[in-house]
Amino acid sequence: MNAFATSIAPPMPVLDIPVLETPRMVLRAPIVDDFPAEVAFYASDRSRGVGGPYPIETVWRKMCERLGQWVLRGYGLWSMQMKDTGAYAGRVGIFHPHDWPGPELGWAVMADAEGKGLAFEAAQIVRRHVYQTHGWTKLISVIDPDNARSIALAERLGCTREPDWDHPTEGPVMIWRHPQSEGQA
Numbered sequence: 001m002n003a004f005a006t007s008i009a010p011p012m013p014v015l016d017i018p019v020l021e022t023p024r025m026v027l028r029a030p031i032v033d034d035f036p037a038e039v040a041f042y043a044s045d046r047s048r049g050v051g052g053p054y055p056i057e058t059v060w061r062k063m064c065e066r067l068g069q070w071v072l073r074g075y076g077l078w079s080m081q082m083k084d085t086g087a088y089a090g091r092v093g094i095f096h097p098h099d100w101p102g103p104e105l106g107w108a109v110m111a112d113a114e115g116k117g118l119a120f121e122a123a124q125i126v127r128r129h130v131y132q133t134h135g136w137t138k139l140i141s142v143i144d145p146d147n148a149r150s151i152a153l154a155e156r157l158g159c160t161r162e163p164d165w166d167h168p169t170e171g172p173v174m175i176w177r178h179p180q181s182e183g184q185a
Contacts, residue, residue, distance in 0.1 A: 015070050020129055022121045027078035030063055034079050037088045037110055038063060049147040050108055080122050089113035092122040094130055101165050102140045105178060119153055127178055139178040
């Protein structure tokens with residue numbers, strides 16, 4: 001008998017990813033059906049603000065990493081699914097690597113869903129959810145200085161600028177601090 005046959009694996013943690021709803025979307029756990037849209041996103045220049053472009057193998061690892069954060073931290077990124085069509089529109093949620101300056105509210109919208117206010121709609125409900133659920137006092141967004149659309153969204157969300165952060169691989173990036181509640185910075 002080999003070593004694997006005699007060892008007992010620990011129980012698998014069960015992912016309990018809450019489902020959130022906005023007027024137009026369901027924010028749900030990532031699923032394998034999201035993968036083709038993620039591959040297309042990461043093959044394009046649109047992914048530069050989040051470290052891309054990446055080859056298909058890296059995209060798969062990125063999706064697995066995002067699910068792993070739910071297991072390790074109890075929060076993470078949701079997939080944005082349109083209620084009317086069922087189409088995958090992007091992702092939104094909390095990204096928090098061990099060396100990050102704080103929990104980040106991040107978003108990425110697929111090309112065909114851009115310009116419709118979906119990231120704003122989703123970010124608002126996620127922010128409300130994590131503040132109520134986790135009781136945090138700080139939430140940031142890390143934004144590439146060349147990403148004018150995300151900067152505009154951070155401003156629309158009521159965020160305020162903090163000093164830039166020297167990202168370990170991307171260089172200087174902007175830090176935007178979210179208000180703790182509506183009208184509070």
